[in-house]
Every structure is written in C-alpha cells, then in structure tokens.
Amino acid sequence: MTPRDLAERICATLRGHGHQAYFVGGCVRDLELGREPADYDVCTDARPARVQEYFPRSLAVGAKFGVILVVEDGTEVEVATFRSDIGYSDGRHPDQVVYSNTPQEDVLRRDFTINGLLMDPATREVLDFVGGRADLRAGIVRAIGDPRLRFAEDKLRMMRAVRFAARFDFQIEPETMAAAQSLAAQVTQVSPERIREELTKLLTEGAARRGFELLDETGLLAVVLPDIARMKGVEQPPQFHPEGDVWIHTRMMLEKLPPHCPPTLAWGVLLHDVGKPPTFSPAKGPGTRIRFDGHAEVGTRMAENICRALRFSNEDAEQIEALVADHMRFKDVPQMRAATLKRFVRLPRFAEHMELHRLDCLASHGSLDIYDFVQRFLVETPPEKVYPPKLVTGDDLKGMGLVPGPRFKEILLAIEEAQLEGRLQDRESALQFARTMSHP
Secondary structure, three states, rough: OOOOHHHHHHHHHHHOOOOOEEOOOOHHHHHOOOOOOOEEEEEEEOOOHHHHHOOOOOOEHHHHOEEEEOOOOEEEEEEEOEEEEEEOOOOOOEEEEEOOOOOOHHOOOEHHHHHHHOOOOOOOOOOEEHHHHHHHHHHHEEEEOOOHHHHHOOOHHHHHHHHHHHHHHEOOHHHHHHHHHHHHHHHHHHHHHHHHHHHHHHHHHOHHHHHHHHHHHHHHHHHOOOHHHHOOOOOOOOOOOOOOOOHHHHHHHHHHHOOOOOHHHHHHHHHHHHHHHHHHHHOOOOOOOOOOOOOOHHHHHHOOOOHHHHHOOOOHHHHHHHHHHHHHHHHHHHHHHHHHHHHHOOOOOOHHHHHHHHHHHOOOOOOHHHHHHHHHHHHHHHHHHHHHOOOOOOHEEEEHHOOOOOOHHHHHHHHHHHHHHOOOOOOHHHHHHHHHHHHO
16 A cells, blocks of 8 residues: 555545545645655644544654654554644754644744645645745745744754755745844754754755755755864865865765765765864975875764764764765875785775765776775676685684684684685695794
C-alpha cells in the first residue's frame, strides 16, 4: 500500500463517519508543483480519540498536540486534528492546543503559505486560505501571517524557510527574510539534533550551495556553524585554487553534490577545509605562497567538535572525521608504496573518500589525474590482493613463544606489509619471516 492509498482510505473512513478530512501541507504543495510526495499528511475535525477508534492500529505519537500516526502494512500517515496553538514559551511546542472545527483556523497556525494548502482527495479541489497557490506560482517562501510570530513559535522554521527556498529555487519573501535575520541568534533554542537534521536535509536535497548561501544571508550560518562562516575571505594559493577563497571553493563543491548523496559525504565536503582559516599563513615574499600547514589535522579536531555538538552517531562522526583527516593523502598516492596504497583504499566507505577528492579537484585546479590513477588501481587490482587472507596470526606467534606486546604487533605489521608488497605469498615463508624477526 502506498502512502497516498492509505491517506485516501483514511480520508474516506473519516468522511464516512461524518467528519471533514483533507490532504494537507507538503503533499499538496508537491502535487501542485507536479512532484510525487514522499509522504502524505491528513487533517480532520475528528478528535484524536475518535481517530484512534476508527484506526485501532494507530499510534498516539503526538496526542496532546492532536497528532495520531496511522500505520497499515508498514505504511504511515499522520492525522492531525484541526487546532489553533496558544503560546510557545519554549520556542518549539505550543503551551496549549485548542481544537478547531474549521480547516481555516488550522491553516493559520502553520508555517508557510506554500505548506498551508489543503486538498479534497475525492474531488482534487485545493482549498487555499492563505495565498499559497499564488506564492507557488511566483516562487516565494512566505510565512503565514506575521513572520516574527511564526518564527518565535518555532525557531527551526527559519532554517526550514532556507531549505524550501533552496530545494524549489524560490525566493524568501522580504518580510520573512527580515524576520529571520532579526531572530537568527535565537535558533540556538532548537535542539542540536533538530538543527543537524535540517542541515543534513539542506546538504542532501540537491541544492546545497544555494542553501548555504541563504543560510549565510539570513545570518543563521554564523550561529549554527560559525567555523564555516569563518571561511569567507580566507585566500588560497592561486596556482592550486584559481577559483578563489575557501568559502568559494567549498560552495563550488557543495554545488556538485548530487541529490540523495550519503549524508557523511556531504558533511565531509562541507568540513574538509574547516581547518584552513585557523592555519592560514600568508606568502612571506617572492617564491613563497599562502600555506595551511596541518589544516587536515586541525580540521579533523574541529570536525570532531562539530559532530559532538550536533550529536552525530559515533559511526557517522568517525566517517566524517576520516574524510577530513585523509583528504590530503591523495596528493601522495603516486609516491605511495604498494602496501600503503592498498591500506589507503581499504579505508571504510572508500568510495566517499574518492568522491570527495573528485569534487575537490573539480572545484579547484580541475585535474583528475590522481583520481583516475586510483580508479585504474581499483579496477586492475584483484580484491584478494587488496584484502589478502592473513598468512600469520597472533596465535601463530604465541605458538612460537612470543608474548603479546609492542614487538608482537611490529612483527604482524611487518608480515602484512611484506604480503601487500608481494614479497610474502605463502604461510610457510611468512612463518619463517616471523621466526627471523623474533630472533634477530
């Protein structure tokens, strides 16, 4: 069952019991734009208890706010009771919910006019009480009512305005933009997890460059990611970066991120040069150039702090930090020994490292020689040469009377190195190698 099928069934059931029921919000917006909605939401005058009565397998995910999640065969649709919200003292949740009997009242508490449309699923008639269709045609993101009030109710709406404008290539209406600019500093009231989710969507919906330019224009960038805002005006050596400063380079990479790319790759792209502003060293005279000594190492520590602040999972944080830490290693690839190169391409999710390097090159000097070199290596080198089975294990060394410790590790590493270099190819020669190392 598709989300649309379930949403239509829900509306038909509610109407069969004498209630009003409509598609609402993003699904109507997307249908009006000729896009297939990812999910469907329904609004109704039926109270939450009634909705649960009609759909016994539903979940009261937000019952105190009038939201019930109806689940059928793994498909989910949110059903919200018409309401008006009173007071938002925490800048996120209404202090009091008053149920309404009309869809007009319900729409007035929503965020943007383009998200305030309703559709009668039976007739496909669109109900527009806030001018949302005109704003869709004009390509405008406009807050419903007073934008300062809408943003004061939920500070994350400022970031959502940016994301919708970027995703649809719309303009943010001037009063809505001015309200965001004046309230940007208050976005810190939003939980780090919700800020991270919004930024990740911004990075992966296919319009990351435009999104981050709007984040900057609203003043939100300097609040949620001050280390990124500091990239502006940080010059780079023109022989390697003819495109300009670190902010320009990063935006050019963001522009090339494909829609639905892995979130860790997108964050790696955003943060790969975060260590450049604090490590900037100007050219000292003729024959010298701007330098960023140690920027990958400094950037890795900064990325670690950013990931911790935004409450990334350990797994995602490790990958993002690895992308930042290792992005400069590609320049050494042509000089790498076989064993070093094999270890390099064995990095977890190496495809993301490759894609970051490709985008890095395309947004600077334009040469893909090293990228092509690694691609050829991956194609021409059998997997068993990159991931060979261990010829000698720790148990083998213990059998020789060796005690685990630093020397123990050195021997195992030396054997692996020789194996990756092709100097050891069978177990007996590897054991002899180990014996020689253990009794020099």
